Amino acid sequence: MDKRLSSHKATMEVVNKHGFRFSKSLGQNFLIDDNIIDKIVEGANAGKNDKIIEVGPGIGTLTRALASKSEKVLVVEIDKSLIPILEDTLSDFDNIKVVNEDIIKADVKTLIDQNLDGGPVKLVANLPYYITTPIIMRFLEESINVSDIVVMVQKEVAERMNAKPGKKDFGALSVAVQYYCDTEIVAKVPRHLFVPQPNVDSIVIALRVRPEKKYKVDNEELFFKAVKAAFGQRRKTLLNSLTSMGILDKSKISEVLLESNIDEKRRGETLSLEEFASLANNINKKLEGE
Template structure:
């Protein structure tokens, strides 16, 4: 099976099939072996593992995954890539390609039916426009995967692992770190793709926690508060929360912040996940008393 990870081989197969890159699908194919193996090694895959690969492209990463993993299910949205994948993966008998939009897939059912109880990991070179929806689908729907290794836009990766008090810290930071332990694997220059994207990329590992980082009485309320706090970043916490859809007036927010020992003039970007959780439980308790 000829290895695809080179500009020459990738261009040859793309030309042979008359494949046209889709801007709307954010298609950029990896052509650097060093980055390829950093992704594979960072994912810590063994023959005991099942892998869901999102966006296999022409099968460059899939070929190596097939050698390392017990089983690989590759989910590809572009039907024009299916005949290419049929050729490039013809010798990989532990790979199954599914033509589907991963956002519409029943992932619980897929894991139950395809992996026979194996631990499952996700690997993806994600189109930048669907990065957050795909990652949050796995996390919010509690899809039983132990980790996700994803190549994403550098700015998004920076936000995912940002700490309180930094410019990158926001609602995405809180959401990802609530469910995961993020770890950067490697930075990825534009030059290792064809066609070259306009932005730098990062490979990040999201190790999914067995239980969320903090316990809260109402998870939806927690994220309503987080969104409200970051929705108007320049506003103080008091003003941001009292002008949100939490249904509490300014005086009541003031009282709850005081009971939470959180100064009303602070901004959302300074709060830790633990402080957000405590604030959510205080608001939950107030609603229960009404």
């Protein structure tokens, strides 16, 4: 088999050979560009000792490139009609395991234990856009043994993950991702590099998961609740948006903001992660003191 599947011609040959039908509901758009495939592999720093988990492999275009560089690749594909295609296109590799599961419902830790020696793993994928954020946040929040997440996502979503305080794209997703990771844009991917062509452009973003969190947060649940409240109604001042959480009255929130050296008239998008951490910790102290 030709080593590369990432031309339009090679992709359609495989699709037609197996009578495959693209599923719009599963967000199936196959990448048809060697250069972007190479950038994803480089962005993942895939090496001979690496264990990779790939979600939504399509016909195995990226999978082949990853398997040629790394120790093991575990492929998770929800569409059972793609399984025989993958068995065909990946047949010349002995370091790939394909499982027919829904990554949102799968027991990811067990899959990693059984197939990738417990990790650490790198999540590398051209993610279906409708489940991008749930997949990424699941890997970050559930203490899955992951060192890097290198994914192709919708352009606007990548820009939000990578946004800095004070920018219009900065929001709750920016804070959530940057709480766990350092972010890096790997490549911009125009829509014409897919078949079928989606309605949006894409970006490959690398999330480098930090071994230790950059900011000390005493109560993570409260931290994320405060972040969500701060961005819930973006035009509200912090004093009003944090009061709307309903856990402290306005005068106590005012005291907390003063203790955190944060002007109560500021808005959520102007706060740094360090300020959010300080604010959440001071709310937590106030609650514990009551």
